[in-house]
Amino acid sequence: MAGKKKMWHKTMQGVRAISFDLDDTLWPTLPTLLRAEAAVYRYLEQHCPEVLTDPGELRAQGAAFFAAHPALAHDLTALRRLWFEHLLGADSPHVAPALEILLRWRSRVVPFADVVPVLRQLRLHYTLISFTNGNAEVQATPLRDRFDFNFRSQELGVRKPETQAFALMLERIGLPAHAVLHVGDNVVDDVQGARDAGLKSAWIQRPLNAGALAPSDSAPEADLTIHTLHDLVHALGEHHG
Numbered sequence: 001m002a003g004k005k006k007m008w009h010k011t012m013q014g015v016r017a018i019s020f021d022l023d024d025t026l027w028p029t030l031p032t033l034l035r036a037e038a039a040v041y042r043y044l045e046q047h048c049p050e051v052l053t054d055p056g057e058l059r060a061q062g063a064a065f066f067a068a069h070p071a072l073a074h075d076l077t078a079l080r081r082l083w084f085e086h087l088l089g090a091d092s093p094h095v096a097p098a099l100e101i102l103l104r105w106r107s108r109v110v111p112f113a114d115v116v117p118v119l120r121q122l123r124l125h126y127t128l129i130s131f132t133n134g135n136a137e138v139q140a141t142p143l144r145d146r147f148d149f150n151f152r153s154q155e156l157g158v159r160k161p162e163t164q165a166f167a168l169m170l171e172r173i174g175l176p177a178h179a180v181l182h183v184g185d186n187v188v189d190d191v192q193g194a195r196d197a198g199l200k201s202a203w204i205q206r207p208l209n210a211g212a213l214a215p216s217d218s219a220p221e222a223d224l225t226i227h228t229l230h231d232l233v234h235a236l237g238e239h240h241g
């Protein structure tokens with residue numbers, strides 16, 4: 001135990017910034033997505049009911065469409081627009097409002113209970129970064145102004161786990177990889193990606209939401225495995241000075 005603690009201590013020395021994945025790391029994603037899609041559905045029901053099948057079927061069709069366009073996986077907003085154009089017609093006047101409704105609801109997230117107090121605490125000691133492959137807009141969420149930098153793959157042009165995504169983030173914050181700890185729920189996008197780019201990594205396992213995909217059960221490459229952000233504070237505690 002003492003040996004493990006010592007190793008962890010050494011690993012975290014020199015960390016000056018912490019980057020956080022958003023979806024399923026700082027808030028549960030599925031309930032937000034379902035609310036967003038339901039809001040779009042209500043709009044379409046009212047304005048163009050002829051294109052609609054039942055919500056479950058529409059969701060499945062959307063998922064299949066997304067899977068068929070991997071080149072846009074880093075830009076879910078562009079992908080949603082393309083999907084609405086496919087569904088409603090490229091010239092439909094309902095594409096823009098449907099997308100606007102989706103994005104508005106997409107940012108109406110409910111952070112896990114530990115998030116706000118821990119971010120407040122960590123910000124006294126570290127530069128804080130949000131770094132997502134998703135299209136929630138941090139400044140429209142309850143986590144507005146909690147970070148020093150916000151990055152989305154759709155603006156970077158490349159998504160996690162690609163090393164280039166992490167490299168762009170590092171370049172913009174002006175720190176070397178070894179000075180940054182990345183925290184996320186996805187073993188590939190977050191843990192492997194961070195490791196490949198030379199960052200430290202913490203894998204967070206959040207409780208499952210009904211219907212959510214099961215998380216992987218191991219992330220051997222992670223420097224730390226945690227269940228809440230309080231675990232992170234505990235692990236970093238010795239370095240606050």
Ligand SMILES: [Mg+2]
Binds near residue numbers: 022023024184186
């Ligand atoms: Mg995530």
